Amino acid sequence: MxxxxxxxxxxxxxxxxxxxxxxxxxxxxxxxxxxxxxxxxxxxxxxxxxxxxxxxxxxxxIEASAKDMQGLTQRSNQLLQAYAYPASREPSQIGTDIQQKLRTAFAGQSMSIQSSQVLPEEEDGALMAVPVELRIEGNIQGLRNALAVLSSQRPLIQLREITLQKGRKLNVNTPVLLTIQAKFFAWRERP
CATH class of the missing domain: 1.20.5 (Single alpha-helices involved in coiled-coils or other helix-helix interfaces)
Known part of the structure; x- marks a missing residue:
């Protein structure tokens, strides 16, 4: 080998x-x-x-849930329409509309509006707020009832701030009149 x-x-x-x-x-x-x-x-x-x-x-x-997303988008648009005025409406028109709804709600509860003023539009997150300031006179029950009426309005009118002052009492059998200064607002979509 x-x-x-x-x-x-x-x-x-x-x-x-x-x-x-x-x-x-x-x-x-x-x-x-x-x-x-x-x-x-x-x-x-x-x-x-x-x-x-x-x-x-x-x-x-995501593609499989596209129909669900479209449904949710449609629902959110419906809710937005229920809670906010469209962007196409002018703030002054919205302010006038809010004033009219407030007058109707408070007058229906035997409350008198002393003054009302539409304030300049303010940014409120993704929306714009159209504020209206009111000076009202009436009793506490009328205020409660008027606020309940406002809660059913669409687009929704919301109470931002309120100041109550004890007013006069006409006689022993009538409730105390309150002087109320309140700031209400409604949302408007951004243009």
């Missing part, structure tokens, strides 16, 4: 065999480089898939 190894070590390759060996090694090196490149691209693609899959699934979830 040792003679075979010695003979193999002494054996010389011909030029043609050497060329074939070098060509084979170059082809093998090219195949290894190509395989390495394919493996790297596969790993990169796998990482990208792992990264993109959750995003894609979220998008599918």
């Amino acid at each position: 040792s003679e075979t190894i010695k003979a193999f070590g002494k054996r010389r390759l011909s030029k043609e065999q050497m060329l074939q060996l070098i060509t084979g090694l170059l082809v093998l090196a090219a195949l290894v480089a190509l395989a390495s490149n394919v493996v790297q691209r596969h790993l990169f693609a796998q990482n990208m898939l792992d990264e993109i899959t959750p995003r894609y699934e979220r998008l599918l979830g």
Whole structure:
């Protein structure tokens, strides 16, 4: 066996065999480089898939809930219309409308409006507030009833602040008259 190894070590390759060996090694090196490149691209693609899959699934979830979102958007628009005047209406028109609704509510409860004034429009978060200041005279029960009537108005008229002052009492059998200064407002969508 040792003679075979010695003979193999002494054996010389011909030029043609050497060329074939070098060509084979170059082809093998090219195949290894190509395989390495394919493996790297596969790993990169796998990482990208792992990264993109959750995003894609979220998008599918959003797409699946699009009808629900449209329904909720429609419902929120309905609520906005119930609680706020449209942006197309002028603040002065809204102020006049609020004054008229306040007069109707308080006059229906035997309360007298001494003065009313539409104040400048104010920013209130994503909406605009159209404030109206009133000076009213009447009893506490009339005030409660008028506020209850206002709570059913749409768009909603809200009470921002109120000051009550004890007024006069006409006789023993009548309730005490109050002097009330109140600031009401209604929302308007931003233009």
